[in-house]
Amino acid sequence: MADQVRPEEFFQERYGVSAGALERVLGSALARHADDGDLYFEFCTTEALSLEEGQVKKANKDVSQGVGVRVVAGEKTGYAYTDDVTLTTLESAARTAGHIASGGGSEQAVAVRSSRPERDLYALPASALETPLPTKIALLEAVDKAARAADPRIKNVFASLAIEEKLVMIATADGRLVSDVQPLARLNVTCIAEDENGRQQGTYGGGGRQAFSFFLDGDRHLRFAREAARQAVLNLDAVDAPAGETTVVLGPGWPGILLHEAIGHGLEGDFNRKGTSAFASLLGQRVASELCTVIDDGTIPNRRGSLNVDDEGTPTSRTVLIEKGILRGYMQDRLNARLMGVAPTGNGRRESYASAPMPRMTNTFMLAGDSAPEDILRSVDRGIYAVSFGGGQVDITSGKFVFSASEAYLIEHGKVTRPVKGATLIGNGPDVLTRISMVGHDLQLDEGIGTCGKNGQSVPVGVGLPTIRIDGLTVGGTRA
Amino acid sequence: MESTLAAVLDRAARAGAVAADAVMVESSAFAAGVRLGEIEKLTDARERRIGLRVFVGSSSAIAATADLSPAGLERFAADTVGLARVTAADPVAGLPERAALATDRPDLDLWDEAATAPNPDDALAKARTAEGAALAVDPRLSNSEGAEFSQDASTIAYASSLGFAGSYRRSSFHLGVEPVATADGGMQRDFWYARSRHLAALEDPAAIGKRAAARTLRRLGARRVKTQEAPVIFESTVAVSLLGHLAGAVTGQSLYRGTSFLLGRLGDTIASPLMTVVDDGRLARGHGSRPFDAEGLPTRRNVVVDQGVLRSYLLDSYSARRLDLTSTGNAARSIGDAPSASPTNFYLEAGAHTPEEIIASVERGLLVTELIGFGVNPVTGDYSRGAAGLWIEHGEVVHPVEEITIAGNLLDMFRDIEMVGNDLEFRGAMAAPTLKIRTLTIAGV
Numbered sequence: 001m002a003d004q005v006r007p008e009e010f011f012q013e014r015y016g017v018s019a020g021a022l023e024r025v026l027g028s029a030l031a032r033h034a035d036d037g038d039l040y041f042e043f044c045t046t047e048a049l050s051l052e053e054g055q056v057k058k059a060n061k062d063v064s065q066g067v068g069v070r071v072v073a074g075e076k077t078g079y080a081y082t083d084d085v086t087l088t089t090l091e092s093a094a095r096t097a098g099h100i101a102s103g104g105g106s107e108q109a110v111a112v113r114s115s116r117p118e119r120d121l122y123a124l125p126a127s128a129l130e131t132p133l134p135t136k137i138a139l140l141e142a143v144d145k146a147a148r149a150a151d152p153r154i155k156n157v158f159a160s161l162a163i164e165e166k167l168v169m170i171a172t173a174d175g176r177l178v179s180d181v182q183p184l185a186r187l188n189v190t191c192i193a194e195d196e197n198g199r200q201q202g203t204y205g206g207g208g209r210q211a212f213s214f215f216l217d218g219d220r221h222l223r224f225a226r227e228a229a230r231q232a233v234l235n236l237d238a239v240d241a242p243a244g245e246t247t248v249v250l251g252p253g254w255p256g257i258l259l260h261e262a263i264g265h266g267l268e269g270d271f272n273r274k275g276t277s278a279f280a281s282l283l284g285q286r287v288a289s290e291l292c293t294v295i296d297d298g299t300i301p302n303r304r305g306s307l308n309v310d311d312e313g314t315p316t317s318r319t320v321l322i323e324k325g326i327l328r329g330y331m332q333d334r335l336n337a338r339l340m341g342v343a344p345t346g347n348g349r350r351e352s353y354a355s356a357p358m359p360r361m362t363n364t365f366m367l368a369g370d371s372a373p374e375d376i377l378r379s380v381d382r383g384i385y386a387v388s389f390g391g392g393q394v395d396i397t398s399g400k401f402v403f404s405a406s407e408a409y410l411i412e413h414g415k416v417t418r419p420v421k422g423a424t425l426i427g428n429g430p431d432v433l434t435r436i437s438m439v440g441h442d443l444q445l446d447e448g449i450g451t452c453g454k455n456g457q458s459v460p461v462g463v464g465l466p467t468i469r470i471d472g473l474t475v476g477g478t479r480a
Numbered sequence: 481m482e483s484t485l486a487a488v489l490d491r492a493a494r495a496g497a498v499a500a501d502a503v504m505v506e507s508s509a510f511a512a513g514v515r516l517g518e519i520e521k522l523t524d525a526r527e528r529r530i531g532l533r534v535f536v537g538s539s540s541a542i543a544a545t546a547d548l549s550p551a552g553l554e555r556f557a558a559d560t561v562g563l564a565r566v567t568a569a570d571p572v573a574g575l576p577e578r579a580a581l582a583t584d585r586p587d588l589d590l591w592d593e594a595a596t597a598p599n600p601d602d603a604l605a606k607a608r609t610a611e612g613a614a615l616a617v618d619p620r621l622s623n624s625e626g627a628e629f630s631q632d633a634s635t636i637a638y639a640s641s642l643g644f645a646g647s648y649r650r651s652s653f654h655l656g657v658e659p660v661a662t663a664d665g666g667m668q669r670d671f672w673y674a675r676s677r678h679l680a681a682l683e684d685p686a687a688i689g690k691r692a693a694a695r696t697l698r699r700l701g702a703r704r705v706k707t708q709e710a711p712v713i714f715e716s717t718v719a720v721s722l723l724g725h726l727a728g729a730v731t732g733q734s735l736y737r738g739t740s741f742l743l744g745r746l747g748d749t750i751a752s753p754l755m756t757v758v759d760d761g762r763l764a765r766g767h768g769s770r771p772f773d774a775e776g777l778p779t780r781r782n783v784v785v786d787q788g789v790l791r792s793y794l795l796d797s798y799s800a801r802r803l804d805l806t807s808t809g810n811a812a813r814s815i816g817d818a819p820s821a822s823p824t825n826f827y828l829e830a831g832a833h834t835p836e837e838i839i840a841s842v843e844r845g846l847l848v849t850e851l852i853g854f855g856v857n858p859v860t861g862d863y864s865r866g867a868a869g870l871w872i873e874h875g876e877v878v879h880p881v882e883e884i885t886i887a888g889n890l891l892d893m894f895r896d897i898e899m900v901g902n903d904l905e906f907r908g909a910m911a912a913p914t915l916k917i918r919t920l921t922i923a924g925v
Contacts, residue, residue, distance in 0.1 A: 046816075052737065055568035061543040061559065062816035066527070075515070080524040083546040089526075096524045099600075133566045156738055192738050192859065201739065201859045241864070243887060243923035244707035274515070276625055276660050278667060354525060391854035393866070397660055397669035398702070400883050402853035402866035424855035424864040424885050426923075476855065476864040476885025478921045480709050 007167040007179035008114060011041050014065075015085045022171050023109040025087075029071050029094035030110060030173055032101035036072040036334055038312060039094075041085070041169040042353040047129060050160040051140040059133070066353035069093040072335055073101035079356045112177040117308035117315065121301045122209035128163045128185045131212040136161055139187075139221055146222040147191050150229035153236065155199075156192040159225070161185070163212075170313040178313035183209050184304065184460060186448065189224050193232035200238075202231030203406070206447025208304045224447075231388065231407050234419050241408065241423035241477025247383030248425065248473040249376055249411065253444035254389060256463030259294055259364050260452065261392040261401040262429040263287070267321050267329075268347070268359040268454075269336030271396050278399030278430050279327065287327045288433030291369050294322040296331055298346055298362030304448040305363035305462035309346070312357050316346035321364075322433070333359045351457035361452060365464030369439025373467040376438045378414040384475055385409045385416050386425070399429040402476075424476040432470065440467030481506060481647060484548060485639040488532055491557035493641065497534035497564070499575050501640035503774065504530045505815060508633050510598035514607040515626035516615075522600060523630075531815035532557065536564040538571050544816030575775065576797040576807060578642050582778035585646060588762055588769045592678040595633035595651030603629040606655055606685045613689030614659040620700065621693055625669060627657035631679070636770075644776035652767070653682050657692045661700055668699035670850070675907055677765045695849070698870065702880035704924040705871060711845035712886055712920045713838055715869070716903050718851050719912035723828055725856055725863075725890055726757060727910070730784055730792075731810070732799020732821040734858060741861035741890060742790060750790045751894035754831055757785040759794055761809060761824035768824040768909030774813040779824055782808050788895075796821040828912040831900025835914040838899045840875040846922060847872055848886065861890035867922075884924040893917050 012018060017025075022039065030037050046062040066083035067090060078100025080093035140159045147157040166182040186207035193200050204227035208214065215221045250258060263279070271277035279287065288294070298316025300306050307316050312334050320328045332340070333348030336359055349360035377385060385408065392403030404424045409416045445464035452461040485502045492500040506528045513521035531544040534557075541563035545556045611627035631654070637647035656673030672692035674683035714722060726742075734740040742750060761779025763769050773779055775797055782792045795803070796811035796819050812822035839847060848869040855864040864887040870877045901914030 049567075055570070057540070057568050057570040057573070058818060059541045059563045059567045060816055060818075061541070061563055063543075063545045063547065063556075064529075065546050076519050076521070078522045082526045084526065084528060093524070097522075100519065100522050133563070137566065158737070194738075199738065199743075199859050201857070241887075243885075243921045245923075245925055274625070275623055276667070276669065354527070356521070356523070393852040393854070395669070395850075395852060395868075397667050398699075398868075398882060400852070400866065400868070402855070402885070404853055404855035404864065421860075421862055422855060422857055422864065423887065424853050424866055426853075426866045426883055426885050428883055474704075474883065474885065474923050474925070476866070476887050476921075476923045478864070478887045478889075480707050480921050480923075 005167060005181050007169045007181060010167055011169050017087055017090065021087055023112055025090050025094045026171050027109040028091060028107050029069055029098045031107040032098055034071045034073050034101040035338065037173045038070050039171040040068045040311065040353055042066055042166060044164060044166040045129060046164045048160060048162045049136055049140060051144055052158050053156065054144050056137045056140055068353040069097045070356055071097040071100050075339060076100045077356055081354050110173060110175060112171050112175050114177045117180060119308065121299060121306050121308055122183055124183055124211040126211055127165055127183060128212040129165050139215060143189055143221050143225040146225035147189060147229045150226045151233045153193045153195050153233050154191050154229050155194045158190045160188050172313045176313055178309050180308050182307065185210050187215050187221060187224060189228040191228045191232040193236055195236050197236060200232050200235035202228045202235060204228040204231065205449050208302045208448040209306060210302055234407065238419040238421040240479040241420040242475055243477045243480045245472050245474050247380050248470045249380060249383060249385045250465060250468050251387035252440065252442045252465055252467050254446040254463065255386060256365050256446060256465035257389050257392050257403050259366060259465065260361060260463050261394045261403055262427060262432050263294065264361045264364050265394050266396050266399065266429050267331060269330045269332040269340060270359050272330050273336045273340050277396045282327050282430065285327055286325050287430055288322050288325040289436045290325040291439040292322055292325050292433050292436055293367040295367065296321055296361055296364045300363055303363050303445065303462045304450060304460045307362065310348045311350045312348035314344045314346045314348060316362060319345045331359045331361060333357050349459050351459055355457045360454060360459050361461050363445065363462035363464065365445060366466060368441050368443035368466045371438045371440050373440045373442050376440055376467050376469050377411060377416060379438065379469065380411045381413060383411040385411050394429065400426065401429050402426045420477065426474045426476060432473065435471045436468050437471050438469040442466050481635065481637040482639065482645050484530065485637055488530060488553050488557055489639060489641055491554055492532060492534050492561060495558045495561040496536060497561050499535040499641045500533060501575060502530060502532045503813060503815060504637045506635045508596065511628055511630035512600055512603035512607055513626050513628040514604060514611055516624055517608060517612065519604060520626055529815045532560050533818060534560050534564050535574060536561060538569045538573050539564050539567045540573050541567055542816065542818050572801045573798060575640055575642055576777055581642060581644050581776045582772035584778065585771050586762060588771060589764045590677050590769055591649040592651045594679040595631050598631060610655055610657040610685040610689040613686035614657050614693040617690060617693035618697055620661045620663050621659045621696065622662055623660035625658040625660060630654045638774065638776060640776055646772055646776065648771050651677055653679050655682060655685060655688055657689050659692055659696045661696045663700045666700060668696055670695040670699060675767065699868065699880045702868065702882035704883050705881055705922065706925055707923050709919050709921050711842050711916060711918060713842065713847045713914060713916045715847060715849045716901065716905065716912055716914050718848050719915050720910050721851055723757065723826055723910050723912050727823040727826050728858055730794050732793060732795040732803060735793060736799055736802035739859050741859060745790050746793065748790055749788050750891065751785055751788040752897040753788045754897050754900045755785055755788050755894060756829040758829060759784055759823050759826045763825045766825040767906065768826065770824065773809045774811040774819045777807055777809045777811065779809045794821045794823055824909065826910045827904065830902045830904035830913045833899050833901055835901050835903055838901055838914055838916050839872055839877065841899060842872045842875060845872050846881065847877065863888050863890050863893065884922055886920045886922055888920045
């Protein structure tokens, strides 16, 4: 391991906030009748390079820092944050946040003991921030060349490399001082293809909590470039997508966004505690065919959605959401776990110090089944085979969700035939997984591109899926 | 703030920048949320950040920081200059022409002092009143995602090595409520909100609650419809999203990059003659108003689409040079990013018809009240999104609809606008009245 940054020392040195001061501030925040609370310190460095027209003309560096003070009493949350971190602003934030709790009480320091996460899911040989800029620029230039070389119809290439390193330190009401260094890197490629009929774009990318060398391993960066180019060119020949309900086969990997939208959000603790999720009160009931076992796992090494500890200091875990079709569990943060009388699952996440945590997904995927992917395709007389998607969204209360295909094909008589234009697929969360009639043995996790938005907060997530067959999903094409 | 900006520009120059500009934002925010009548959340925030862009030769770099100590700024300026030394030269890059800089500082009435002094009791009362009014409308409104009142105050300062220095203040107040209704085993949510630059101008909380209740109740009992082609009315709340797609297609960066379906269409008829779209950066109290843009150029009124003809793009200096045009005063920038073109107050001018008249004109079709998902291809204009709304038969709403998609192509959709409502109302920087599109593909069962 390279020189390891020690967040505790870093924060103490930078802000001059000693362990004793932390204990007093936490005590002041929790002085009234509080049930829980924490101090969340963050120092985040982001570096982004972007290439267009063959050159890296744009470079950004962003250093953000701040602290969020949270006090929880019953269902109430008081939250104060500032990016001007001094003992004075901390004390003021603690008092502000503490107002949420009622009643008097004495200010007693909360003793905190340091604990390092028990494991390191992203111990890297070197921080990607340390890789010299010319090396990174050369990578983007190689991506550009590979994409252009892939097909003469590629007219423009946009490539970007974004690297983030987040130092966090969390002091919790139950006396733990947890710190973590969270790296994150992502390479994105978009190609514009043009022929006499028009223009199209293709996008591909990936990353994770990885070192820079990840992108060079097996020429991963060039593969991303060729994939983006292939998708752009392919879409030039796409025909109109059909409209209406049809059989849909989803390819492995990123199409796992189905799980994220159809059931993932609906199984977050907050919506279920409040009874506003379409899945509220379905625990123990059948919500999927018995071929389906769905997991949320924040402990997979180096994945984009993984964390040593969540943003409340709870170690992340592997949570079985659906087991052989039966709804088994929700994803919880501390507040909702306490109110629902269950254990937190390490899913309390926040975008930054400027946001209170809430239950969020980490890496959400379906376990492999035993069908061969080619048998699944062969079983379909008429339908759609979708292998790549843009974003998705869900109305957790009605349960209706969408996700938009960016690479899809017609299936005719068991064969994959023509590419179709992008189309949105819509379904009903509590119902869609009951229509899964075949599950492939080819589980794949996505390449590491997912970002999930909830209540205005974005966090990195992962998804995964084997090839599956869904007997009836509405495809939003234009060919009625 | 202006002295901090001057200091950072000076340090950048000494580190070797031939030109530079910097933006600084100081803001405070407060929010109070209630759910089922009880306090759920109180948030209080303070932030202060600075963003710097430097040019070394014709190479540039951008950086942002919250560390405003003298030593921090020194290092920050030097690091940014260092970053610029490794990027490729771009002869088109640079600050705007000095002669184009704004010389006036119009008072656009964007500031209410109340924004700096949150009143938690009043905020909670407003949120409680809004939620209470919503839930009182009907016993089927038995649950809630809560109501939230929020306010923020910010000062934005900008300075450049051309000698420009200016600042302005903006305040914003917001109240929203999201009730949940249950009937016959089905559950629905919807919301309503108000937003204003002045606290006293914020709509009555009870009225917001009642409107949220009505929007939620009308979704109960929603069902699917058959796959078909039919006329589609976009309620004003969702018509705004079509303007968003238009805005994306007329901003400079999407044009010079070739990612816009409106590439090369300036001067062409791209929409129905009923469609006139304006971008006006100087609307009094506007949510997108600013006295000067993110490069110090005066904001102004640009007619983007005039009775169906594409008259103007929205440009910053860089995209304007790339396209051989001049900036339209639309530069915007987030603290850590380079300026790029962005709409200000962007709206579709009102038409002649009431929303009721538009509904009455449809023999059999859909009124869309909510859209979900991201199924819009900016390069081709291909459009496919998840929808919920109300079904119309013989000019009357007959039942709510859900789990359907609507699909078409934005160019066809703009061309096929048959009626435009008179209900233009600003609840954000973009606004559109109700509009009717001749036909779209609806996918259902």
